[in-house]
Amino acid sequence: MKRIAIDMDEVIADVIPKFIKLYNRDFGTPLDLKIEAGNEIFMQIPQDVDRKWLEYINEVGFFRDLEVIPDSQRVIKALQEKYDVYIVSAAMEFRNSLVDKYDWLAEHFPFIDWQHIMFCGNKIVEADVLIDDRIKNFVNFKGRPLLYTSPHNLLITEYERVNTWEEVANLLL
Amino acid sequence: MKRIAIDMDEVIADVIPKFIKLYNRDFGTPLDLKIEAGNEIFMQIPQDVDRKWLEYINEVGFFRDLEVIPDSQRVIKALQEKYDVYIVSAAMEFRNSLVDKYDWLAEHFPFIDWQHIMFCGNKIVEADVLIDDRIKNFVNFKGRPLLYTSPHNLLITEYERVNTWEEVANLLL
Numbered sequence: 001m002k003r004i005a006i007d008m009d010e011v012i013a014d015v016i017p018k019f020i021k022l023y024n025r026d027f028g029t030p031l032d033l034k035i036e037a038g039n040e041i042f043m044q045i046p047q048d049v050d051r052k053w054l055e056y057i058n059e060v061g062f063f064r065d066l067e068v069i070p071d072s073q074r075v076i077k078a079l080q081e082k083y084d085v086y087i088v089s090a091a092m093e094f095r096n097s098l099v100d101k102y103d104w105l106a107e108h109f110p111f112i113d114w115q116h117i118m119f120c121g122n123k124i125v126e127a128d129v130l131i132d133d134r135i136k137n138f139v140n141f142k143g144r145p146l147l148y149t150s151p152h153n154l155l156i157t158e159y160e161r162v163n164t165w166e167e168v169a170n171l172l173l
Numbered sequence: 174m175k176r177i178a179i180d181m182d183e184v185i186a187d188v189i190p191k192f193i194k195l196y197n198r199d200f201g202t203p204l205d206l207k208i209e210a211g212n213e214i215f216m217q218i219p220q221d222v223d224r225k226w227l228e229y230i231n232e233v234g235f236f237r238d239l240e241v242i243p244d245s246q247r248v249i250k251a252l253q254e255k256y257d258v259y260i261v262s263a264a265m266e267f268r269n270s271l272v273d274k275y276d277w278l279a280e281h282f283p284f285i286d287w288q289h290i291m292f293c294g295n296k297i298v299e300a301d302v303l304i305d306d307r308i309k310n311f312v313n314f315k316g317r318p319l320l321y322t323s324p325h326n327l328l329i330t331e332y333e334r335v336n337t338w339e340e341v342a343n344l345l346l
Contacts, residue, residue, distance in 0.1 A: 091292075092287040092291070095272065098271040098292070117294055119265070119292045124176065124298055124299045125297055
């Protein structure tokens with residue numbers, strides 16, 4: 001059975017609406033903030049407040065109530081029939097994200113057991129496919145990388161791209 | 174640079190004295206409890222109390238104050254000069270262990286950055302060497318496995334074995 005590794009943030013968990021909500025709460029940043037192609041969300045925010053980004057992401061609870069990326073639950077459940085599916089998140093960057101991400105997965109992806117969850121730094125993972133929004137994770141990856149579209153990676157052309165979970169389903173199921 | 178993955182429990186963090194301390198506190202189990210070769214510590218405990226093992230290990234704080242296995246800090250620091258060193262722990266089995274293990278590493282191994290820490294279930298790790306006390310983690314491992322001696326694995330003969338961190342140093346440095 002082939003193995004698929006799947007990233008969390010910007011792939012199954014949507015951090016962008018959470019940032020917008022917090023910026024909106026604190027600074028009145030418009031809720032319909034458009035993110036320029038190739039840019040990180042925190043680069044869209046006025047310079048004098050962009051340090052907040054790091055404060056927000058380090059807060060207990062930040063990762064606990066993120067929205068689920070559409071169709072990811074249904075497609076991942078279907079992928080489990082054909083593949084050995086792992087969640088692989090670079091959670092180790094943020095100490096307070098660990099339990100939030102664990103609980104978020106238990107709530108939204110209860111069909112993924114603990115053996116198939118990995119919180120790491122560098123993704124030194126042995127897998128056949130890696131679905132991720134960050135190309136740095138593809139550099140040493142020996143399998144087939146699939147770049148999941150997020151605003152910050154829109155200008156990247158050198159990887160096979162998936163824009164939605166429906167596209168992942170069409171490609172892998 | 175070759176990559177080494179190193180397990181935590183029974184390899185750099187000693188859980189056995191912690192279990193003995195807790196059993197002793199609760200049941201007067203003698204502190205000099207000898208663990209029979211090939212046996213798990215919780216098999217040494219009278220049947221009517223051995224469920225405590227699961228309670229203990231799930232408690233917040235269980236993994237926070239474990240003793241460091243002798244010489245592991247010094248040898249791992251030296252290994253970092255020659256190898257890309259990762260800590261790879263199956264922490265995902267116990268939700269409450271995540272932050273405790275993160276903080277324990279920060280206290281005792283501050284020279285290992287977050288990029289080089291991995292909390293997982295199955296160890297689907299891409300590495301050249303894996304130092305671990307559990308042979309289940311060697312089954313799908315493609316590199317060189319080194320079995321770190323712990324009472325429960327004393328009867329296993331089919332893997333290259335290291336008994337101490339001094340032996341690891343002699344082998345790899």
